[in-house]
Each structure stands twice: as structure tokens, then as C-alpha cells.
Amino acid sequence: MTKLASLLPGRNISVRLALYLFLMNGTILIVSSAIGYPFIGNIIKENTAYYAEHYIRSMNNEINFYIQDIDFMTLSLFFLDRNLFGLLNDDVRRIELQSYFDGFKNSRDYIDDIFLVNKHLQVGGTSSAYRDKLIRSDIYRSIMRSEGELVVSPIGPAGFVMNTDKAKEQVLFLGRRIKSPQTNETEGVVIVTVPANRIAQIIAKEEKRYDETILLIDRNAHIIYNPNPADRDAAKRLANMPPLSPGASYRSQDGYLYITGKSDGPSTMEIVGFIPEKALLKDAAAIRNIQIALNLGMLLIAMTMALLIAYRFLKPIIQLAYYMRQIGNREWLPYRAKTTDDEIGFLIRCFNEMIDRLQDSFERLAAEQEKKKQAEMRALQAQINPHFIFNTLNTIRWLAKMGRGEQVFEMITSMNEILVGAFQLNQPIITIGEEIGYLKRYIHIQQMVHPDKIEVVYELDEAILNKRIARLCLQPLVENTILHGILPKSGPGTIRITGRAEEGHVIIAIADDGVGSPPLPPTSGKGERERVGLYNVDKRLKLYFGEAYGVRLSSAEGKGTTVTVALPE
Incomplete structure (x- = not known):
């Protein structure tokens, strides 16, 4: 303690105050940081995972609403009219069928087109289609390989549509094979297309706040839609991600946080997300505010203690500064106070002498300038x-x-x-x-x-x-x-x-x-x-x-x- 006191200048008040404040504030910052940083790290991860899970779940619920509606519609068509696929045998009845499906389409703004293919490979629907191209399409072949469940095919152009403009549009393909309940034989195939921009609107919500990669995948974890085609590593990361533990909604691996956010019901598709762990700090504004408030509170206490300790040093300096400010207003007020032998006393004596000299100099200068x-x-x-x-x-x-x-x-x-x-x-x-x-x-x-x-x-x-x-x-x-x-x-x-x-x-x-x-x-x-x-x-x-x-x-x-x-x- 004696050695430390010998290092502090005995008469230099500015150095003493600076050292006292530095030591006190430094100690407070180190202690608060050591306590706060582990706490902040845990809250950031939990808060990010919680928000992202609910964010992705909301998207899954929205897209699942469309899928369930299409699933129900395609499943109930045959039961509403058992001769539905037989209508394709007659051209007049095919036009009536098109009008019938137009009603379904117009009542659901998320449906682009509906197509039917019967067991005789006759085609009908809301738009004219090339039969050969439709039968060779990925969605048709996937449906024929299925057991009657709703099948999803990746987003792409509907090349089998005769309308050239529609054939270039990006759509999501869904469909199923319809079987007769009595004979268990295939009666036909129903194919529904959904505009890709509707899917993009769901994924690209304004609430998105991370540098995440959002993917739409099917039940076999195959990518159906990637809004960022330039991200070529998305499929690789998805393939390398091991299954989540039961009840878990996220997993951290290879610098990414993998979040599923499954919907509230069964679904043919789901949306998953990859969030870089370095981006997790972007959602830490509330945590930073807590840390700042904690530091400010402790600094306020430390500064109050420092000011109380140093009050007897600061008071004469403040008064001297007041008299010095009066010089700018041409008020030559000397500092009339009891002086001491330290630096403050020396400053007061020099200030009073300077006031006398300045007053004489300004009076002479003003007279000379006027002349x-x-x-x-x-x-x-x-x-x-x-x-x-x-x-x-x-x-x-x-x-x-x-x-x-x-x-x-x-x-x-x-x-x-x-x-x-x-x-x-x-x-x-x-x-x-x-x-x-x-x-x-x-x-x-x-x-x-x-x-x-x-x-x-x-x-x-x-x-x-x-x-x-x-x-x-x-x-x-x-x-x-x-x-x-x-x-x-x-x-x-x-x-x-x-x-x-x-x-x-x-x-x-x-x-x-x-x-x-x-x-x-x-x-x-x-x-x-x-x-x-x-x-x-x-x-x-x-x-x-x-x-x-x-x-x-x-x-x-x-x-x-x-x-x-x-x-x-």
C-alpha cells in the first residue's frame, strides 16, 4: 500500500482524480462483464431458437393450410361424382367438367390449374394440356408410383400446358392417384398446380430478421423450393444434418442452427431453416439493453462515490472555471477565496494576476483601436x-x-x-x-x-x-x-x-x-x-x-x- 501511494503524485490533482476514476470504473466494468456475458450467451441462443421455431412454424401452418385444402379437395372429388373421370370420354361433358373445376379454382386464389387424367389417359381440366407431355412429367410419374397419398413435385414450369405463357410460369405440383373403394383399381389422377410466387410470399415474410436459409422440403427431405438458388450448399447441409431428437425443434451443427418448427398437423411438406450461429447476435438488442443498463447503474454508483470523495478537490476548480467564463463576457471578476499551497492555490493567484493585466491591456487596446x-x-x-x-x-x-x-x-x-x-x-x-x-x-x-x-x-x-x-x-x-x-x-x-x-x-x-x-x-x-x-x-x-x-x-x-x-x- 505504501508503494502504491508513492506512485501517486502528491500535488497533481488531475492525475489523482483520473487514476481514482479509472481504477473504480475499470473494476466495475470487469466485474459486470464477467457476470453478464455467460448470461447473455445463453439468453441469445434460447431466444433465437424460440423465435425462429415459432416463425418457421407460422409459415408451416400457413402452407399446410393450402396443402390440407388441396388434399381434401383431390380426395373428395371422386366421392362427389363417381363418374368424374368418365366425363372425359365426351367432349361436351369435358367442357362442363372444365366449368366445374373453374368454380373450385376461382374460390381458391392459391390454385393455378387443376388437371384430370383417367385410366384411358384422357386429359381435361381448367387449361388445355398436351397428353403426352403430361404423362411424361415428373409429377405424373411420381403419382403413379405412389399408393394414393398426396404427392408433391419440385417447383418448375408446367411444360405440358398448351398456353405458352402459362407453360413458362413456375408452379408447385401436387396430385394423387384416385382408386375405387370397391375394386381398388386406379380411376385416374388429379394434378393441382400452385403459383410459385405464392410459396415465395409465405417464405419471404417481413418478420424475417436473420441471415437464414429457408427451404421447402417434402416428407423425404428432398428440396422442393429454395428461394436462394445461389446457395448451392443448402442440399449438402440438409443431407448431413442428423435427425432431431424426439421433442427437439432445433439442432446446432457445423456452425449452423437447424430449426424445423413443425406445423400443428400432418403435412406433405414442411419449411425448415438454417441460421448461421454468427448471426444469432443480431437478435440481442434486448439483451444488450440489459447489459448497458446494468453497466450504467454500476457506473452511476461508482461516479457518485468518486464525486463525493473528490468534492473538496472539485469545488474550487468549478468556481475558478465560473470566473474564467466571465472573462468572455468582459467581466473582470477576481477570485476572492482562501488560497492553498497546492496547484489550485497557485492557479487562483495566477488567475487574479492575469485578470489585472488583462483588464489594463484591454483598456489600452480598446483606446488604441478607437484612435x-x-x-x-x-x-x-x-x-x-x-x-x-x-x-x-x-x-x-x-x-x-x-x-x-x-x-x-x-x-x-x-x-x-x-x-x-x-x-x-x-x-x-x-x-x-x-x-x-x-x-x-x-x-x-x-x-x-x-x-x-x-x-x-x-x-x-x-x-x-x-x-x-x-x-x-x-x-x-x-x-x-x-x-x-x-x-x-x-x-x-x-x-x-x-x-x-x-x-x-x-x-x-x-x-x-x-x-x-x-x-x-x-x-x-x-x-x-x-x-x-x-x-x-x-x-x-x-x-x-x-x-x-x-x-x-x-x-x-x-x-x-x-x-x-x-x-x-
């Missing part, structure tokens, strides 16, 4: 102002050179009103209504410079005019629309400015019917003069409102360009 953001926004604002002033002064220079003094005056007046708002850098955010006012003054300047060239249509919802937007954002976009969309176009052009609230955002679209161009994202930042406005506006909107907002450009050459501005609502 950086303001400086970057001012730089972007200042970048647009010279760009606008340069373009406008260049226009005024050309108007003055052309001697259009009155227009120069109006243009300078409008430019003055725009610049008064543009240089208010201490108020970078304004309403959309104010921005539209500045934009209209700029458009007025352009319409004076290019008369009858530019037409502007405004479609703005009143509800968005009081929403926020960065100052001087729309003017650079309209300026690019005019310079690169409308002016290069032959003839006048139209600019449509729309604004609406949509899914929690404000969407402003500036669309023109100008020359258009291949689309280029405004965030490319390549610095060309004609694109600096788009890049600048997109960058400022992201700085003010976040990465979800900004400018999106779509253009089709020869059709026009649309610039969409996304803003918060």
Missing part, C-alpha cells in the same frame, strides 16, 4: 474630398473657358453647399435624407455641365430617410455612374436611385442604362482614379457599420451598371 479607426475614417474622408473637388473644379474651369458665367455661379454655389457638409469631419454619420440633399446638388452641377444628357429618377421610401449613412457616400457612386456609364453612351441616359428596407437592412441601389462594363469588385483596392470612389465608400461603410455592410457592383456590357449599398436599419 486607429477614427484616423483611418478621417483619412478616407479626406481622400474623397480632394477627389470631388478636383473633378468639380475641372468642370468649372471648362465652363468659365466657354464663357458660361451664370452656370459657373450656380455651380460654385452648389459646390459651396456640398463642401460645407463634406468637411464636417467631426460628424461622419448623417441621415439618408441629408445625404440625398447633397447628392441632388451634385447632380444639379452635372446636369448643368451636360444638359439633356442626364436624367435622374428617385424612388426612395419615406421610412428610410431618417436612417443612418456615412457622409458623402452616394456622391462618389453617382459620379462613377455618370463618368463611366452615361457620358460614354451615345444619347441621353437615365440614373435610377431606389431605396427600401429589406430583411433588417436598408438597400440603396444606383442603376444606370449606360454602356456597362465587365464587373469589378469595389474592394479590389487597385487605386485607379475611376475606382477609388467605390473602394473608398465600401471601406468606410465597413469601418462604420461592420463587415456585413458595404458596396456591391454588378455590370453588364451594353446594358448598364447597378451599384448596391447595404446599410443597417
